[in-house]
Amino acid sequence: MSLVLLTDGRPKKTGQESGWLHVQGRDFMTDQNEYWQFRGWSAHYLLNCLIGGYPCDPIDAVLDQVIDYGYNTLVTVGMHASPWKVANGWALTPLTHPDYFVRLAQLFDKAAERKLRVAHAPLADMQHYTGDKQHFWRESCAVMRGRWNLLPRKGNEDYSNGWHPNDYQFPDGMSGLLSQGSRGEGTHPRYNPYYPYLDWVEYEVVRKAPKMFLDLPLRQMQDGDFAGPATNRPTVNIEPMFFADTNPDHVGDARSTDPRVALEMGVMMAECAGGAFGCSLGLECRVLPAGSISDQCAKEFIRGLKAGFVRPFAALDFQGDH
Numbered sequence: 288m289s290l291v292l293l294t295d296g297r298p299k300k301t302g303q304e305s306g307w308l309h310v311q312g313r314d315f316m317t318d319q320n321e322y323w324q325f326r327g328w329s330a331h332y333l334l335n336c337l338i339g340g341y342p343c344d345p346i347d348a349v350l351d352q353v354i355d356y357g358y359n360t361l362v363t364v365g366m367h368a369s370p371w372k373v374a375n376g377w378a379l380t381p382l383t384h385p386d387y388f389v390r391l392a393q394l395f396d397k398a399a400e401r402k403l404r405v406a407h408a409p410l411a412d413m414q415h416y417t418g419d420k421q422h423f424w425r426e427s428c429a430v431m432r433g434r435w436n437l438l439p440r441k442g443n444e445d446y447s448n449g450w451h452p453n454d455y456q457f458p459d460g461m462s463g464l465l466s467q468g469s470r471g472e473g474t475h476p477r478y479n480p481y482y483p484y485l486d487w488v489e490y491e492v493v494r495k496a497p498k499m500f501l502d503l504p505l506r507q508m509q510d511g512d513f514a515g516p517a518t519n520r521p522t523v524n525i526e527p528m529f530f531a532d533t534n535p536d537h538v539g540d541a542r543s544t545d546p547r548v549a550l551e552m553g554v555m556m557a558e559c560a561g562g563a564f565g566c567s568l569g570l571e572c573r574v575l576p577a578g579s580i581s582d583q584c585a586k587e588f589i590r591g592l593k594a595g596f597v598r599p600f601a602a603l604d605f606q607g608d609h
Contacts, residue, residue, distance in 0.1 A: 302354045304436060310520055312520075313518075313520060313560065314521060314598070324596045325359075325521070325523045325561030325563070326357065326359045327362045327523070328358040331367075331443075332367070333349070333361060334379060335367070337397065341377065342376065352575065354403070360438065361404070361405045364408050364411045364443050365408060366380055366409065367379040381423060381426075382418050391430050395434055398436055407440065408468055409423065409427035409431075410442025410445070414448065434463065438463060439457070439466070440466035441457075443468065443469055444526075446478070447471050457485075464487050465486050467484065468489060470490075472492070480508070487520060489522075491524070491525060491526045522559045523559065527563070528543050530542055530549060530567070530580070530584040532544065532579050538567070542566075544580050546584050550590060550591040553595065556595070557597075569585070
């Protein structure tokens with residue numbers, strides 16, 4: 288972490304990300320051929336936060352805290368059009384904001400300026416969007432293309448969000464490491480990662496202790512010990528159990544309030560390519576109060592994620608198959 292002066296003259300914290308990533312076997316690698324771990328921070332409403340007028344904290348304060356914790360990738364969602372989001376003041380689409388794609392580019396620019404990566408999923412709430420869906424997809428891809436700090440993923444939970452990976456193909460020449468997106472939480476084979484896999488793979492384990500720990504070793508998916516072909520590429524737990532100061536949280540969603548669970552999750556995810564931390568306040572782009580349960584969980588998760596990221600061989604000696 289370092290400090291830089293941005294255009295407004297104030298010092299802002301920056302992360303440590305730079306340069307393009309590539310895939311070697313089951314790991315992400317930097318352009319210096321060093322192992323890179325996906326340390327995600329789920330901030331689904333981050334574009335809302337940038338635009339303003341929503342119940343979020345200032346985006347600079349949010350990013351400062353993400354950097355302080357040690358997370359390197361912002362996990363964002365590009366569409367908010369469900370009846371609940373409309374009723375609760377979160378609606379965000381190109382129909383509600385004609386400058387949507389300009390603002391999306393600004394979000395990616397700000398993340399790059401702060402030396403953070405973004406795992407962006409344009410497709411969500413698509414069953415509620417009345418605009419041209421393919422145009423939305425194409426324009427989103429155009430904004431994501433050519434950016435070193437993007438890990439483009441198709442969308443969030445296609446079974447719940449009215450889209451299917453077959454209906455949305457990345458355009459030819461799309462840059463970055465690409466994902467088919469997430470499918471949703473569950474043990475049914477339909478929730479397995481969508482095949483054919485792209486550069487990296489997302490999966491959501493069951494979000495209920497203790498069973499989630501039985502499902503958590505994504506190494507099984509890499510090896511093919513599940514109802515699907517071996518992923519054999521970086522596999523990330525993109526949306527595990529979320530945390531909050533209370534269970535249920537302030538909108539009635541089930542949450543864990545146990546920092547030890549966060550620590551153990553981080554350690555187990557580190558065996559694979561990484562994972563994403565999520566908490567109710569973080570999703571809404573609010574700064575977590577110091578000493579709160581959410582704050583403790585955020586710190587324990589990243590502590591476990593970093594501690595468990597051990598690779599037993601030199602990157603230059605590894606011969607992967609992807």
